Each structure stands twice: as C-alpha cells, then as structure tokens.
Amino acid sequence: MLYSFEVKSEISKLLACLLSPPDREITDALNSNYIFERLSDFFLDNQVRLYFLRDRNFSEEELSDDYYYSFFEKKVSLIESFYKPWTEDRECRSVMAGEKGLLMGDHALHMKALYEMYNLEISFDISTQPDHLVFELDFLSFLYTNYSKREALQFITDHLDWTSDLYSESRKAGISEFYGEVIGTVDFFVENEKAGLDAYN
Amino acid sequence: MNHKGITRRTFLKAAGGAATALSASGVFGFEEWKKKSYASAIEKIPTQCQGCCANRCGIYAYVKNGRIWKIEGNPKAHNNVGSVCPRGHGYIHELYDPDRIKQPLKRTENGTFTPVSWEQAFREITMKLNLLIMDHGPQSLFWLQYPLANAPLVFRFMHALGSPNTISHGTTCFVARNGAFKMTSGGLPDNDLKNSKYIIIIGRNPCGGIKLYQMKDLVEAKEKGAKIVVVDPRHNETAAIADEWLSIKPGTDLAFLLSMLNVIINEELYDLEFIENYTVGFDNLLDEIIMYPPEWAEKVCDIPKEKIYRIARELASHAPTALIHRGYHGAYGAGYINSFQTARAVAIVNAVIGNYERSGGLFMPYKAKLGSLQEGGHPAPGIPTAPKADGAGIPGRYPVASYSNGISHAVPELALAGELKAGFIYHTNPVRTNPNPKRVIAGYKKLDLLVTIDCVISETAALSDYILPESFYLERDDSVDTVHGGKKAQITLVQKVLDPMHDTKPLFEIIKGLSTGLGVSRFFNFTQDEYNQLKLNPLGISLTDLKREGVIETGEEWKEGFKPCKTPSKKIEIFSDRLEAWGIAPLPRWREPLVSPDPDDATSFRLLHGKQSVHTNAMTANIPILMEMSRHYNMIRLWMNRERGERLDLKDGDLVIVESDIGRGEIAVKLTEGLHPSAVWLPSGYGVFSKYLHTAKNIGLSYNDFVPTYFDPIVGHAMTSEVIVRVKKV
Structure with a gap:
C-alpha cells in the first residue's frame, strides 16, 4: 500500500520520539495505545511485531531505566558516525582516519551542513551530535513534509544505511527488550522506505 | 507538532530565514558534499598537549572543517622539541570517543547516573558543601588533582574556602x-x-x-x-x-x-x-x-x-x-x-x-616568574590556618612532604577516620593510581560528598555523587604555563582550537560556578584571559602574542656558574x-627495603612496575589505537627472569596467577633474560575496571591491586615497590 508523505512523515517523527529520552507524554501516548495504533496502521499485516507497544502499563521511570541501561550502561550508540569510518579524506594523517567507533565523523559534518542549508537548529536536549538517529529521523520527517521523494531517498541512502548495524549491535549488547524492538522497527521502516522509494522511482 | 495523542518537542527547529536551494548548493548528497568539504583549508593553531602526562608538550593543532585533523610538535617547546609521542597522538581520540561524559551527571539512588544541568549540579553540590563546612569546618574538604597549569586557581579556590587540603598524586609518583x-x-x-x-x-x-x-x-x-x-x-x-x-x-x-x-x-x-x-x-x-x-x-x-x-x-x-x-x-x-x-x-x-x-x-x-592577581586588583584569600589533614610538611608527621603535593593516598584513610568529609577529584583517578583499591574504594565511599571533574567515567568518577565534565584540552583555554623551563624560561598555554562537542566546561568556569554558591565568587571576578594577561604582564608578553606563537621564550639564557x-x-x-x-638520618645511610622475597620460596618475587611508551598511568588504556598497539606487540604481560620461570615449569606466554597478601590476578608471562631474578615486572596503565571504559575494561592487571597501604615516614610516599608476590602457573 502506498502511503502519503504526510503519513510517512508522521511515522518517522513517532519513531524519533520513541528513541528520545522518555518522558510523561511518551508514556501516556504508549499507555493509551496511540503510538501502537498509528504504527499498526502503517505497518500492515504484521510485517513488524508491535506487541511490545500494546496493552502494557508503561511507567516513565521504568522506561527511563531502560533507556539508561540500553544507551548509557550498554553504550549502544544511536549516532551514525559510530558505525562508519571517521573520515575517508585521504589528506587526513590522523590515527582516527578510517576508524569506526568515533563521534563527529564525516556524516555528522554533512548533517550539520544539511541543517544549515535548511535553516534548522538541533535541540540540545538529547545530544549535541547532529547525526543522532533521533535527529536523522526527524530530518527525514521534515523532508517528507516539505520536499520530494528524491530528497528522501537520497537522504535514506546517504544517512540511514546503518540501522541494521545498530540493530545487530543492540542484539549483541543485550539492551532492554523495549528499545531493542524500537530499533528493529526503525530498521524495518528504513529498509522498507528505501525499497519503496526505489521502486517508486 | 501535534500528533493528537502526542505533542512532542521539536528535535529540529526552524532557525529563521529562508532555506538555501539545495540543488544549487551542491551539498545535499553526501558524495557531492564530500568533494566540497574535503577541499577545505586546514588551520594550524598552537596549543599544548594536556591530556595524559606531565610533559605538556607544545603542539600545533591542525583543524579542518571544525575537527582536529592532526597534531604535531612545536619545535620551540623545550619539553618535546618538535615531537609528539604515541600517547599524545593517540589521546586526541578521546575527543571523539563515545565514552566521554557529555553533560553533568548525578548519582541516583540505584547507583546509576542521570544527566543534570550545570545549574542543578552547582546548586546541589554547593548546598551540600555549605552544610558540611558548617558542620565540620572547611578543613574537612579536599581537592585531589593531577597538577596542571590551572593548579594555582585550585589553591585559590580551596584557600578561599579555608581548606589547606589541596593534594596532588605525587606520593604515588615522585x-x-x-x-x-x-x-x-x-x-x-x-x-x-x-x-x-x-x-x-x-x-x-x-x-x-x-x-x-x-x-x-x-x-x-x-x-x-x-x-x-x-x-x-x-x-x-x-x-x-x-x-x-x-x-x-x-x-x-x-x-x-x-x-x-x-x-x-x-x-x-x-x-x-x-x-x-x-x-x-x-x-x-x-x-x-x-x-x-x-x-x-x-x-x-x-x-x-x-x-x-x-x-x-x-x-x-x-x-x-x-x-x-x-x-x-x-x-x-x-x-x-x-x-x-x-x-x-x-x-x-x-x-x-x-x-x-x-x-x-x-x-x-629556568622558570619564568609570573605576575600575580593582586597587581590587577584581585586580592588573594589568606592561607588557611588549619594544618593539612594528611600531615604533609608537619614535623612529627611527614616533615619532608610538600604543602603543594600533600599525601594523596592518605585521603581514603582520612575519610575512613572521619577527618575528611567531602572532596573534589580533578584529572586523576586514585582508585587506579593508589595502592590497595579495596581500601581506597572504602575510603571514598565513606565521604558525604565526592565530586569528580573528568572527561570520562573513571573508576573514581564511578564512585562519585556528581561528575562534572571538563572540556577536552583542545576545546578549552587554560592558564599560562611555565612547565617548559630549561636553559631558558618558556611560557606556553592550552588554548581552545575547537568548539566543545558536548555540554562541558573548562576548569576555570567550573570553579567559578562553584564559587558563586559557596560565597567566594569575589575571588574569581575575572576572566581566564584577564587572569592570563595579569600573569604575563611582568614578562612584557601579550596574551595575543602567546596565543599566536604557542611558546615564547623569556628571560636570560642559562650560563655555567654556581647559583645560590x-x-x-x-x-x-x-x-x-x-x-x-627532625630525627631523620642527616646523611644517606643504608637501609634494607621494607620487605624482600623469600629466598626459600621459588614462587616469591618482588613486584616491580613501569611505564610503556604507549600508555600513561590509567589515562590512556581506553584509547583504542593505543590499546591495539599493546595487543599487537604483546605488551600486556608479566616479565619474569627466564631461568626463574623455567624452574617454575613456565613457558613464555603461559598464564600465571599473581598473588600478594591483598590481591590476586591472572596474566600471561614473558620470560626474559632482561630482568633481575628476584623480581617480576608489570607494565602500568592496565587493569582498568570501570564499566564505562569500554576499550580498556578488564584488560591486564594493575600493580596497585597487589600493593598494601604504606606511608614512608619521611615524605609519606606510597612505597609501591615494597610488595612481594607469589607467582604460579595456572
């Protein structure tokens, strides 16, 4: 089924919300099944398992503990640069060149450039990293709302090609079930979008 | 944005102004952007390596597109004469390390950390300190640090509070x-x-x-x-x-x-x-x-x-x-x-x-004599009248110990005795650099308040009530430095070459933030630049010139001839x-070491330790490239005299158990002719156990795990080679 860019934008935004530090509003939206319903409408035919969102009594404290455990204690990184070579610039003689596992790689710089081009500012509530997955999903949402599929596809190809690495990393690290499932959902969404946009192209 | 059920923050918000036409800008696609970005100019800025050791080498930082590109030695700097060691090159990794602390952290009841704002951290820390000072006096506070160019500011802060207990790591070192x-x-x-x-x-x-x-x-x-x-x-x-x-x-x-x-x-x-x-x-x-x-x-x-x-x-x-x-x-x-x-x-x-x-x-x-803040109208706080809690410099206790270094490994003992109630740890990690970690941990846990200022969550930071993240050295301005004195005095400084990546502050700003809530802000009513210029004034050097040059020589050249x-x-x-x-031998007189290996026990050795060129203390083990060098060159091994090892039926590379009266661990052995038969030798810098240091965690051993708590009676040092271990094949 083909969804409007408005719907895709909403889903991308919702996934960004789910990966941001949890608060009362998020837990309320989960407990009311609002998030489950919106995502279920989008992910038809049980393409992804969304049971983890449904009919549970989420507490902000519990989710915060899960968030801390997954992304602080287990250190699963939600930052694109972590999964990619720091730079491929052949001029760089630094020991960091070509290394993975670092922050502020080329992809982060590119994200900064994109925000500047679109006159966007990042919120400092989550992280100062411009290539944090939350910002990237929000940016995708922004593209769906304001620009064409061409930009969305280009962006997914350039910047959201690492979510399967993130998913593997999260499984290996044994992060909380909730956030593991969120990451799985994001990965599915991204892959699906890429395939869909490619086909649509 | 309104999602009916969820009205959420905006992660990206409009900054105003019209968006550039992306197709025209040629940077929307990553590959197009790379072509443009990679052609950017590289800026060269002098500063000082100040991450991991006492040398504080003069360097040039090369910056491209707002990122560090490389560093190289400043040939004018006395301590490094144009070179940079592997630790210095490797340490710049930490700037981009995901293990860095990204904002102030507060310990929660369940032992984890939660991010807090600087305002909240300052408010809560100073509130607790004020109560502790009221109840126990300022002498119950300490500040333990690896002394850097900012040390005078730390003494000023502690003296303003009335505490004499500013201490360096020195008793475990020099x-x-x-x-x-x-x-x-x-x-x-x-x-x-x-x-x-x-x-x-x-x-x-x-x-x-x-x-x-x-x-x-x-x-x-x-x-x-x-x-x-x-x-x-x-x-x-x-x-x-x-x-x-x-x-x-x-x-x-x-x-x-x-x-x-x-x-x-x-x-x-x-x-x-x-x-x-x-x-x-x-x-x-x-x-x-x-x-x-x-x-x-x-x-x-x-x-x-x-x-x-x-x-x-x-x-x-x-x-x-x-x-x-x-x-x-x-x-x-x-x-x-x-x-x-x-x-x-x-x-x-x-x-x-x-x-x-x-x-x-x-x-x-030769060291340059810097100016004072008094000359700029900023009176110094008085020297506290209370004696140092550790007994440094006090006849009858540790008469030769210095006021500025104190006795670092006395802090946990003084905490356990209830004499010290609260303290700051700055740029050091006593849980790994002091002997007898169980005792050290017990001491630091006894404190009513422990605040660590660091870039990563070390073992000590992990015990703290608050962790205040200091900006990485490439992200901050520090105080002018005289460490490069040789045959001619030199002035150097750390200057900011990059914007901070995270919500961090330089030490000067942290001290200022604390001083407000502690009622001593009048001693810090100047900026770092003003402070630096006041220090430079007697030398006729402008801060602008120093920032441009990185290293400036001053004063006369050393000449032969005895000076008083x-x-x-x-x-x-x-x-x-x-x-x-003071009742101490006035001439050097032979004295046996405190402990010696048992000559009748083939498993008994003195445990020695020392540095390898790719690591400094426990500060660099978490740097991936440096740890990789340790692995690649098989450096994480216990050295043992080959003949002694063979008598224990050991082969090169065998796993051994090392055991002292207080510690036990396993490590591979290196058999060599290059070691005295009575000793085994362990490289320092390993044995990290902070769960927040992902590269270094649980690799190798630290000699401190085996060394009991000792205080030399003259200087108070830790006597870290006075330890006998038993070594057996696993």
Whole structure:
C-alpha cells in the first residue's frame, strides 16, 4: 500500500520520539495505545511485531531505566558516525582516519551542513551530535513534509544505511527488550522506505 | 507538532530565514558534499598537549572543517622539541570517543547516573558543601588533582574556602625524589644530557615513561661519544641504547650509590674546590661512607665490585661533564622505604663530582616568574590556618612532604577516620593510581560528598555523587604555563582550537560556578584571559602574542656558574641539619627495603612496575589505537627472569596467577633474560575496571591491586615497590 508523505512523515517523527529520552507524554501516548495504533496502521499485516507497544502499563521511570541501561550502561550508540569510518579524506594523517567507533565523523559534518542549508537548529536536549538517529529521523520527517521523494531517498541512502548495524549491535549488547524492538522497527521502516522509494522511482 | 495523542518537542527547529536551494548548493548528497568539504583549508593553531602526562608538550593543532585533523610538535617547546609521542597522538581520540561524559551527571539512588544541568549540579553540590563546612569546618574538604597549569586557581579556590587540603598524586609518583633534592640542593635540577660525556641513569626510563627532549638529548650525547650506563633491574627501552646495563637487585640502588661515593672519596676523585665552595657537610660524609666499600655493596646489590669501582672512576674522570640522572618514579620516586635517602645519594654523588650548574652536569631549569592577581586588583584569600589533614610538611608527621603535593593516598584513610568529609577529584583517578583499591574504594565511599571533574567515567568518577565534565584540552583555554623551563624560561598555554562537542566546561568556569554558591565568587571576578594577561604582564608578553606563537621564550639564557641554592645554607647540603633536627638520618645511610622475597620460596618475587611508551598511568588504556598497539606487540604481560620461570615449569606466554597478601590476578608471562631474578615486572596503565571504559575494561592487571597501604615516614610516599608476590602457573 502506498502511503502519503504526510503519513510517512508522521511515522518517522513517532519513531524519533520513541528513541528520545522518555518522558510523561511518551508514556501516556504508549499507555493509551496511540503510538501502537498509528504504527499498526502503517505497518500492515504484521510485517513488524508491535506487541511490545500494546496493552502494557508503561511507567516513565521504568522506561527511563531502560533507556539508561540500553544507551548509557550498554553504550549502544544511536549516532551514525559510530558505525562508519571517521573520515575517508585521504589528506587526513590522523590515527582516527578510517576508524569506526568515533563521534563527529564525516556524516555528522554533512548533517550539520544539511541543517544549515535548511535553516534548522538541533535541540540540545538529547545530544549535541547532529547525526543522532533521533535527529536523522526527524530530518527525514521534515523532508517528507516539505520536499520530494528524491530528497528522501537520497537522504535514506546517504544517512540511514546503518540501522541494521545498530540493530545487530543492540542484539549483541543485550539492551532492554523495549528499545531493542524500537530499533528493529526503525530498521524495518528504513529498509522498507528505501525499497519503496526505489521502486517508486 | 501535534500528533493528537502526542505533542512532542521539536528535535529540529526552524532557525529563521529562508532555506538555501539545495540543488544549487551542491551539498545535499553526501558524495557531492564530500568533494566540497574535503577541499577545505586546514588551520594550524598552537596549543599544548594536556591530556595524559606531565610533559605538556607544545603542539600545533591542525583543524579542518571544525575537527582536529592532526597534531604535531612545536619545535620551540623545550619539553618535546618538535615531537609528539604515541600517547599524545593517540589521546586526541578521546575527543571523539563515545565514552566521554557529555553533560553533568548525578548519582541516583540505584547507583546509576542521570544527566543534570550545570545549574542543578552547582546548586546541589554547593548546598551540600555549605552544610558540611558548617558542620565540620572547611578543613574537612579536599581537592585531589593531577597538577596542571590551572593548579594555582585550585589553591585559590580551596584557600578561599579555608581548606589547606589541596593534594596532588605525587606520593604515588615522585615525591621522595623531589623531597630529597629539595633538602639537598634546594630544588629539582635538570640533566644536561646532550652535553654530557658520561651518563648514569638509575631506575629511570625516559624512552618508556617518555620524556621527548631527554630521548633526543640522549641520542645526541651518544652520537657525540658519551657513554650511557643504565642501572635497572630490567633491561628497559633506555637500556636498549645504553653502552652498559647493570641489572641491579631491586631496592638496593642506595647501596650502589653509597659504594660509588666510597670509591670517589677514598680515591680522592671528587672536586675539592667545588665541595669547599658550594657544599656543606662533606666532612661528615667521610666518616659515614667508610662503611660502604664495593666489596660490601656487591653482596647487597648484585653488581660485581669491579664494576662499581670502574663505573665510579669513569664517572669521576668525566666530571664535571658527567652526571647521574635526577631520576623520576622508578627507583626512588615513591618505591621503597629507602627511596628518599637514595635520591639524596644521587644528589650527593653529583655534588661531589662538582657537576651542579655545569655544562654536561645538572642545572636548575629556568622558570619564568609570573605576575600575580593582586597587581590587577584581585586580592588573594589568606592561607588557611588549619594544618593539612594528611600531615604533609608537619614535623612529627611527614616533615619532608610538600604543602603543594600533600599525601594523596592518605585521603581514603582520612575519610575512613572521619577527618575528611567531602572532596573534589580533578584529572586523576586514585582508585587506579593508589595502592590497595579495596581500601581506597572504602575510603571514598565513606565521604558525604565526592565530586569528580573528568572527561570520562573513571573508576573514581564511578564512585562519585556528581561528575562534572571538563572540556577536552583542545576545546578549552587554560592558564599560562611555565612547565617548559630549561636553559631558558618558556611560557606556553592550552588554548581552545575547537568548539566543545558536548555540554562541558573548562576548569576555570567550573570553579567559578562553584564559587558563586559557596560565597567566594569575589575571588574569581575575572576572566581566564584577564587572569592570563595579569600573569604575563611582568614578562612584557601579550596574551595575543602567546596565543599566536604557542611558546615564547623569556628571560636570560642559562650560563655555567654556581647559583645560590634554596637551602638554609644557600649551598648543597650533603649533611642536613634540618633532617637531623627532625630525627631523620642527616646523611644517606643504608637501609634494607621494607620487605624482600623469600629466598626459600621459588614462587616469591618482588613486584616491580613501569611505564610503556604507549600508555600513561590509567589515562590512556581506553584509547583504542593505543590499546591495539599493546595487543599487537604483546605488551600486556608479566616479565619474569627466564631461568626463574623455567624452574617454575613456565613457558613464555603461559598464564600465571599473581598473588600478594591483598590481591590476586591472572596474566600471561614473558620470560626474559632482561630482568633481575628476584623480581617480576608489570607494565602500568592496565587493569582498568570501570564499566564505562569500554576499550580498556578488564584488560591486564594493575600493580596497585597487589600493593598494601604504606606511608614512608619521611615524605609519606606510597612505597609501591615494597610488595612481594607469589607467582604460579595456572
């Protein structure tokens, strides 16, 4: 089924919300099944398992503990640069060149450039990293709302090609079930979008 | 944005203004952007490496597109003369390390950390400190630090609060040496290695615990024909370039030195004119030294008497262009019960051959005298009247311990005794750098408030109630620095070359933030730049010039010729009246190490430790490239004399259990001819156990896990080589 860019934008935004530090509003939206319903409408035919969102009594404290455990204690990184070579610039003689596992790689710089081009500012509530997955999903949402599929596809190809690495990393690290499932959902969404946009192209 | 059920924050918000047409800009696609971005110019900014050791090398930071690109040495800087060591190159990784602390953290009830704002952290910390000061007095506070150029600001802050307890890591590192030279020659001299013709290095390894200028000077001296003799139980990296390696029995360097003095005096090889004019107490030495002929020493230190005679004669024959290196941590920095007197003996051998303030000998490095804040209308707080809680500098306790260094490993003991209630840890990690970690952890846990200022969550930070993230050195401005003094004084500084990546602050801003809530902000009503310019004013140097140059020389050039010592007699005090008055041997006198291996037990060894060129203390183990070098070169092993190992049925690479009275661990063994049979040797910098340091966690062992808590009675140092371990095959 083909969804409007408005719907895709909403889903991308919702996934960004789910990966941001949890608060009362998020837990309320989960407990009311609002998030489950919106995502279920989008992910038809049980393409992804969304049971983890449904009919549970989420507490902000519990989710915060899960968030801390997954992304602080287990250190699963939600930052694109972590999964990619720091730079491929052949001029760089630094020991960091070509290394993975670092922050502020080329992809982060590119994200900064994109925000500047679109006159966007990042919120400092989550992280100062411009290539944090939350910002990237929000940016995708922004593209769906304001620009064409061409930009969305280009962006997914350039910047959201690492979510399967993130998913593997999260499984290996044994992060909380909730956030593991969120990451799985994001990965599915991204892959699906890429395939869909490619086909649509 | 309204999602009906969810009205959420906006992660990306419009900044105003119209969006650029992306297709025209040519940067929307990553590949297009790369082409443009990679062509950007590179900026070169002078600053100072200030991450991981005491050298604080002058460097140039190359910056491209707002990121560090590389660093290289500033050729003008005395301490590194244009080079950067592997630690310096590797340490820039930490800037982009995901393990860095990204904002202030507060411990929660369940032992985890939660991010808080700086305002909340300052408010809560100062509220607790004010209550503790009211209840227990300011002397119940301490500040423990690795001393950097900002140290005077820390003393100012603690003095403003009324606490004398500003302490460095020194008692686990160098204070026996520094105390001995201070008592003997009034301060710590430098070695004029490159002009020397005969160099003895005892238990110091400038090619492992890297001092770049010393490495270059040693090579230059050797090229000019100098003879280099390394006296060390281990065939270290410096021994590799030496002409001769003497594998001395650990803890007996004092016996070796005393017998050298015996030869020099008996054979009248000393410089009588120098002794008569510039020393006191030589006559007392004549009576003492008779007890220590090489025939005696060879049985104590395992160096044949013929070699001792020869080395003593060779040293004296090359004087005054000959020296015994001033040393550092290894043999007599903080290792043994006899370390203070060993370092005194080093100072005295150099004195009797008359090499002080002589080319090729020892000289007092020139340091610039900086200006004061008072001259800028900023009065200093008074010196607290309360004595230091650790007893540093107090007759009857630790008379030779210095006020500025204090006794770092006394902090947990004083916390357990209830004398210290709260403290700050800055740029150091006592849980890993102090002996006996269980005791250290118990002590720090006893505090009512512990605040750590660091870039990563070290073992100590992990125990803290609050962690305040300091900006990485490339992201901050610090105070002007005089560490690069040599034959000419130099001024350097750390200056900001990049914007901070995270919500971090430089130390100066952290102190200012704390001072407001503690009612002492009037002592910090200036900016870092104003502070720096006031410090530079007497030198006629502008801060703008220093920021442009990175390193500026100032004052006159060193010239040969004795200068009055900062001792009561203004001379080199071979015999010390002050030591005698404090009930301490006024002349170096032989004393056995506190503990020795059991000669009847094949598994019994003295545990020694030392640095490798790619790591500093526990600060660099979490740097991936440096840890990879450790793995690649198989550096994380316990050295053992091959013959001793084979008697234990060990093969190179076998896993062994190392056990002392307080600790136990497993590690692979390296069998070698390059180690005295009575000892095993463990490289320092490993054994990290903070769960927040993902690269270094649980790799290797730390010698501190095996060393009991000791306090040398003179200087208070930790005596970290006074430890016997049993080693068995797993």
